[in-house]
Amino acid sequence: MDDDPATEILEATYRALCQHGYADLTIKDIADEADRSKATVHYYYDSKQNLFTEFLDFLYERHTEQLATIEGDTPRERLGALFELVLTDEQANPGQEFRTAMLEVKAQAPYDDAIQTRLTWFDEFLFERIRDITAAGVESGAFDEDVDPAVAADFLVTTITGAHTRRVAVDYSAERLYETITRYAEDHLVADEPTEATH
Amino acid sequence: MDDDPATEILEATYRALCQHGYADLTIKDIADEADRSKATVHYYYDSKQNLFTEFLDFLYERHTEQLATIEGDTPRERLGALFELVLTDEQANPGQEFRTAMLEVKAQAPYDDAIQTRLTWFDEFLFERIRDITAAGVESGAFDEDVDPAVAADFLVTTITGAHTRRVAVDYSAERLYETITRYAEDHLVADEPTEATH
Structure with missing residues (x-):
């Protein structure tokens, strides 16, 4: 995919949400799914709520x-x-x-x-x-x-x-x-x- | 109320659920709401799921x-x-x-x-x-x-x-x-x- 990292993280959020549900969803789950570090996710989105x-x-x-x-x-x-x-x-x-x-x-x-x-x-x-x-x-x-x-x-x-x-x-x-x-x-x-x- | 303790606990569950939501609901919240000990709640209902x-x-x-x-x-x-x-x-x-x-x-x-x-x-x-x-x-x-x-x-x-x-x-x-x-x-x-x- 040619998506920028910010969009890739949103795509990963979709998959992580399906897997973990909303209440249990963490930035780490999303980072794992996006194959990126938690720090990278935080660079683009400063909180779970903002993401x-x-x-x-x-x-x-x-x-x-x-x-x-x-x-x-x-x-x-x-x-x-x-x-x-x-x-x-x-x-x-x-x-x-x-x-x-x-x-x-x-x-x-x-x-x-x-x-x-x-x-x-x-x-x-x-x-x-x-x-x-x-x-x-x-x-x-x-x-x-x-x-x-x-x-x-x-x-x-x-x-x-x-x-x-x-x-x-x-x-x-x-x-x-x-x-x-x-x-x-x-x-x-x-x-x-x-x-x-x-x- | 003339309710037995088991029913009183269910009434308290209603109030605790309204206050805390389902995901965050604990036996302790229900016990507090029923004005009883956690042990008493556990005596009537052995788990949160069962309750x-x-x-x-x-x-x-x-x-x-x-x-x-x-x-x-x-x-x-x-x-x-x-x-x-x-x-x-x-x-x-x-x-x-x-x-x-x-x-x-x-x-x-x-x-x-x-x-x-x-x-x-x-x-x-x-x-x-x-x-x-x-x-x-x-x-x-x-x-x-x-x-x-x-x-x-x-x-x-x-x-x-x-x-x-x-x-x-x-x-x-x-x-x-x-x-x-x-x-x-x-x-x-x-x-x-x-x-x-x-x-």
Whole structure:
């Protein structure tokens, strides 16, 4: 990789987080994973908290890039592609270890403003993306005209968040959650006589 | 209180958990909160893991009792009462500290079978309760005949779980989540011409 050391350390943080979880994660774990000394890590990031904040910014950038490149000719296809990206393991998606660590990070949010701020960015970005796709669907007539894009998006962000939590807490099947949420969109967002064929 | 010492220790565990979180919780914290010695706590519960498993059983019993006593003459009223119980702070509901600690516990589930088993009980009980209320609504004609009670319940459990996570992770408003989910039920479950008046 041509990454600079600072970025390599963030990549190593990802792997160390999956392996150790958030509570037990140390600068030493990250240094070991990056194959660098603790002093080098400290040179780029002066504390675990500072490193972790930068790490969340790094994840946010990657996540928003992924969400921005969602493809589909129609709002319905784009919403389907978004669900697939955030709910299934089909794409370059995180594994169970990473999801578990992120749930641990979410439980830290009330005690750490920098973490809560960044989690709010993720939450809002997903909300805006779904709201915009839904608004485009309503405008084009493909979605039901009674759908309020902001209310639908808020509801779907809540459901997607719940899907992530249930996968960790009760080992719930990703496929089943994906099907349930897709069915919701087909039944309650898409207009009764859509212009494109189903399935 | 007339509680036996074993139950008093579980009550103290609740308070200690709210104060210290799960990762940092020690038998000493619980003993201090119960105003008893560590030896006494150990007499009743031989390890933190064992105590915590019993604590989740104790919470489960209380939670299922609350959910069992939901009142309402119609399925629609019962579903509304259930949303109020699990989503708002109107009733004898846990505060933000407890919700945060429980999110931390959920992130432990993949590493602890006893915890995951109990979280699955909570998840399934809520699912069954919503499924049964929804089925009664469909049967009575108050809910849309096209609603599949199991699919609707699965979706609502996911959304309720997401509501709990968002409250902790992004400090999302309980009222807004309650309104969104109630509106979903009114729009998508309740039949277009319900027999009872709205609001």
